[in-house]
Structures are given as structure tokens and as C-alpha cells.
Amino acid sequence: KQEVTQIPAALSVPEGENLVLNCSFTDSAIYNLQWFRQDPGKGLTSLLLIQSSQREQTSGRLNASLDKSSGRSTLYIAASQPGDSATYLCAVKDGGANSKLTFGKGITLSVRP
Amino acid sequence: NAGVMQNPRHLVRRRGQEARLRCSPMKGHSHVYWYRQLPEEGLKFMVYLQKENIIDESGMPKERFSAEFPKEGPSILRIQQVVRGDSAAYFCASSPRWHTGFNYGYTFGSGTRLTVV
Numbered sequence: 415k416q417e418v419t420q421i422p423a424a425l426s427v428p429e430g431e432n433l434v435l436n437c438s439f440t441d442s443a444i445y446n447l448q449w450f451r452q453d454p455g456k457g458l459t460s461l462l463l464i465q466s467s468q469r470e471q472t473s474g475r476l477n478a479s480l481d482k483s484s485g486r487s488t489l490y491i492a493a494s495q496p497g498d499s500a501t502y503l504c505a506v507k508d509g510g511a512n513s514k515l516t517f518g519k520g521i522t523l524s525v526r527p
Numbered sequence: 528n529a530g531v532m533q534n535p536r537h538l539v540r541r542r543g544q545e546a547r548l549r550c551s552p553m554k555g556h557s558h559v560y561w562y563r564q565l566p567e568e569g570l571k572f573m574v575y576l577q578k579e580n581i582i583d584e585s586g587m588p589k590e591r592f593s594a595e596f597p598k599e600g601p602s603i604l605r606i607q608q609v610v611r612g613d614s615a616a617y618f619c620a621s622s623p624r625w626h627t628g629f630n631y632g633y634t635f636g637s638g639t640r641l642t643v644v
Contacts, residue, residue, distance in 0.1 A: 418569075423547065449582075456637060456638075457636055457637035457638050458570075458618065458635040459633070459635075460633070460635075503569070503570070512573075513583075514563075514572040514583065514586070515560075515572065515620075516572070517562075517569040517570040517571075518569055519568065519569040520569060
């Protein structure tokens with residue numbers, strides 16, 4: 415059974431800092447991995463999706479990496495801003511293209527002005 | 528091109544009542560997934576449906592919960608005789624039938640927040 419872990423549960427950093435959010439998963443036979451952002455009381459916004467054959471994806475100040483063999487992914491946020499404050503969720507898809515996602519509990523990020 | 532539409536956004540039910548949550552997938556998406564987010568918990572998969580078919584309901588509680596995705600209209604998640612423990616945010620996601628070339632991720636709706644009083 416796939417398990418996804420995100421540690422720590424919460425993180426507070428000053429504005430401008432570069433930071434790394436970690437995600438680990440127990441079964442390396444994944445189809446893809448997706449990072450989401452969730453604002454309080456809101457839905458999920460997809461940030462980056464990494465296919466199982468890829469090592470990383472970039473979008474603006476965000477960079478996500480994937481190391482399947484070790485069961486790890488990182489989300490790198492450059493030059494953090496107060497607007498980046500949110501909960502960041504990591505989710506893996508096992509099996510085929512239409513299989514379910516297994517989520518971590520998320521990391522709640524607070525960027526202090 | 529509207530995203531995944533869920534309604535209502537907020538739903539309050541008394542214990543023992545029924546809750547009906549609706550989800551309209553993105554245009555062109557024929558696969559619907561329901562997830563539940565309990566307080567202080569991560570999102571948990573409940574059920575995966577295609578039009579008129581339940582593909583995977585391994586995450587659905589055995590009693591009181593049911594889901595459908597009819598040929599016409601939105602997908603419905605139905606909770607009968609709600610209890611306080613059903614209070615949660617329920618999210619719907621959709622994806623297209625064919626994932627050509629690139630892997631498509633899911634698109635999530637804004638969720639329905641169910642409160643049982």
C-alpha cells in the first residue's frame with residue numbers, strides 16, 4: 415500500500431528565502447507525481463506534474479524533482495514571497511493513467527514579510 | 528472553458544439527514560474522482576467513476592455512502608443518515624479519457640464543505 419509522507423507539517427520562513435519542501439513515498443513504482451497548492455478553505459491548484467520518466471519540472475520560481483529509486487520528491491521555491499503562504503500537497507499516482515492519487519498530509523508554509 | 532464545478536460550496540445538515548454533493552467535470556473529461564479531506568488529515572480517495580460505471584470504490588465507506596455518474600448530468604456523491612464524523616471537505620476531480628502524449632494531471636474543483644450539526 416502506497417504511503418506518502420511530508421515532513422515537517424509546518425514551516426515558517428522570512429520573505430526572500432529559498433526553500434525546499436520534501437515528499438517521500440514508499441512504493442517507487444509510480445506513474446507520476448503531482449504537487450498541489452491549497453489555500454485555506456479553497457480547492458487544490460496543480461503546480462507541477464512530473465512523469466515517472468522525468469527527473470524534474472520547472473514553472474517560474476518553482477522546481478520539482480523526482481528520484482523514483484529513493485522514493486523522494488522535492489519542491490524548490492525560489493525567492494519566497496508572502497503570497498506563497500499556503501499548504502503544499504504532494505500526491506502520487508500508482509498504476510495506470512486513470513488510477514487514484516495518494517496524498518501526503520501537506521506542508522503548511524508561512525512566509526513572513 | 529469552466530473548470531470542475533462543485534455545488535453547493537457549503538452544506539449544513541442535521542444528523543440523520545441526507546447530503547447530496549454534485550460535481551460537473553471539465554468539458555471533455557469523462558472520468559470523475561471523489562476525495563474527502565477530514566480535519567487535520569490528508570485527502571483520501573473515495574471513488575472513481577466513468578459515465579454510468581463505478582470503476583474503483585475501494586475508498587468508499589461500506590454503508591451510507593454512494594456515488595453515481597449518469598449519462599446526462601453531474602456526478603452525485605450521496606451520504607445517507609449523516610453523522611458528525613462525516614463533516615469534511617469533499618473534493619471532486621476530473622480527467623480526460625485519453626492521456627495522449629503528456630500525462631495529464633487531475634483538475635480539482637473547489638470542494639463542498641459539509642458540516643453536520
